[in-house]
Amino acid sequence: MxxxxxxxxxxxxxxxxxxxxxxxxxxxxxxxxxxxxxxxxxxxxxxxxxxxxxxxxxxxxxxxxxxxxxxxxxxxxxxxxxxxxxxxxxxxxQRDVAGILAMIRSLGALVGVADRAEALAAGYEARLAGIAARAKGRARPVVYFEEWDEPMISGIRWVSQLVEIAGGRDAFPELSAQKAAKDRILTSRQVIDARPDIILASWCGKKVRPEKIAARPGWDTIPAVRNGRIHEIKSPLILQPGPAALTDGLEAICDALG
Known part of the structure; x- marks a missing residue:
């Protein structure tokens, strides 16, 4: 430098x-x-x-x-x-919410505006806490987040955490801790057995086709499919581990959870 x-x-x-x-x-x-x-x-x-x-x-x-x-x-x-x-x-x-907030603070310090970065990160922390508080005590729908369709890949850690903050319950929380996408590959049977109430999909830059998801063999037994609760979240909003995920991405999850 x-x-x-x-x-x-x-x-x-x-x-x-x-x-x-x-x-x-x-x-x-x-x-x-x-x-x-x-x-x-x-x-x-x-x-x-x-x-x-x-x-x-x-x-x-x-x-x-x-x-x-x-x-x-x-x-x-x-x-x-x-x-x-x-x-x-x-x-x-960064692979989780804490890491996103740390990135903001680190980058602010790196460019000489640590105070601004602290204010920005603290504002996000307060917003996340407020949304989590509003969801507390409510019934938590099971949410399957699909990051890719062929093969099926479940959501990474920050996505799983945002689902929880919004009031949902990640269908595959144990997989979300896996940093590599190849370690989050699922079978169709796993999703069917998880019986998610809501399906969120963001296919990393490719347009989501809810009708293709609904038409997968055996998926007509999944509550999310039966009730028409399949929602796309645009990848720039949720698959970038930064401010977008903490704001518009989280908002999109909240809207889908209703």
């Missing part, structure tokens, strides 16, 4: 982009992931330099970044390539 706070930041996932905008530090961003859509104006304000598991290294280098922000082991090869080019890389790996 040539300067502190860094003046030229490239964000290779959406949640750090949104966080920097919320902290009023968007002028520091010089490049973003192709999946960055929050806030909407980022799509016309910042050059796109990466997908999720691939990046245009020459394009990133041409931006002369002081810092590149990455996420998870899935971007490890990108991080290594940039490190070999002499770029400072900071990798996040």
């Amino acid at each position: 040539r300067t502190f706070p860094p003046e030229r930041i490239v964000c290779l996932t959406e949640e750090t982009v949104e966080t920097l905008y919320l902290l009023g530090q968007e002028d520091r961003i010089v490049g973003v992931s192709g999946y960055a859509v929050r806030p909407a104006r980022v799509r016309c304000e910042k050059p796109r330099v990466s997908a999720f598991t691939s990046a245009d290294i020459p394009k990133i280098m041409a931006l002369e970044p002081d810092l590149v922000l990455t996420f998870s082991d899935l971007q490890a090869d990108i991080a290594a390539a940039l490190l070999r080019q002499g770029v400072t890389v900071f990798g996040y790996n």
